[in-house]
Amino acid sequence: MKALSPAVAKVLKRLHYPLEIMLVYVRWYVAYPLSLRNLEEMMSEREIAVDHSTVHRWAIKLLPVLEKAFRRCKRPVGKNWRMDETYVKVRGTWKYLYRAVDKAGNTVDFLLRVKRDKEAARRYFEKAIDQNGAPETVTIDKSGANLAGLRAVNAERETPIKIRQAKYLNNIVEQDHRAIKRRTRLILGFKEFHCARILLSGIELMHMIAKGQMEGAGKLKPSAARQFYSLSI
Structure with missing residues (x-):
């Protein structure tokens, strides 16, 4: 397994859960029209007992780090x-x-x-x-x-x-x-401005990845999911 970025490693000291699982559910949250309750049910079906508020906390902690990493490899835009x-x-x-x-x-x-x-x-x-x-x-x-x-x-x-x-x-x-x-639409209104800014940055991040705006993919372009996960290393 590749070494984690120092920023992600720092965040993990406060999030005591496997990174692979957290990244999957954070990506699903910002990529698809799923509520936190939906994600809690999906985790329960996989025998992962985590409260929906915990998924929200994962997103708030991880997304700023992942967005910062994406900014370093974002393709140039037109003029x-x-x-x-x-x-x-x-x-x-x-x-x-x-x-x-x-x-x-x-x-x-x-x-x-x-x-x-x-x-x-x-x-x-x-x-x-x-x-x-x-x-x-x-x-x-x-x-x-x-x-x-x-x-x-x-x-x-x-x-x-x-x-x-x-x-x-x-x-x-x-x-x-x-x-x-x-x-x-499914979020039904953000509760705090600070959280809204972070979650919107994650939604925009996945939208940009889906549009092919991330550099370093090489000839064999990896899936949007793999590109998202790669931001943690």
Whole structure:
């Protein structure tokens, strides 16, 4: 067995359960429309007695480490972005998940924010550029907040990013939202903002792996499951 990454090994000191089992159930939780109760029942059928809240704790502890590992081997995205936000309920209140994809449909980045305003949009663009490099063009809808946020970013750049406002050109990112919404529908609202950010990062992580955005797969591309598990070593 290959050595675990130091970050995963550190997490395991506080999670006294075989890593292989934890990774399987965390992956199922973020990859498929399954509730924690569903996972508890599935584990029981395999004679694994674990409470559903324990699976949630595994996800909260492991997903930040796995996402960080994925960031190091994420394929570069294109320079033409489509950006939009979708809605996620946290403690009964709608919050805003900012997302963008490139022209080929690859996920650029994502960020959950409490408000939908200029500052939230600016913060999203700063994060996306820091992680992926600057785009040449960003297409947004008619949102004044997104336009103001992108203009604020451009104000600090020598070479401004070209801005296009055309709703029909953003169909590709609106369609991509559906994959995330399908998974969050069964969660029936997140209980805490911090947990929502972590679980959404895991859902986005599996979505990117499924779209082939992870490098290092070689000629014989391993399954999405094997790619996910490989992030722990």
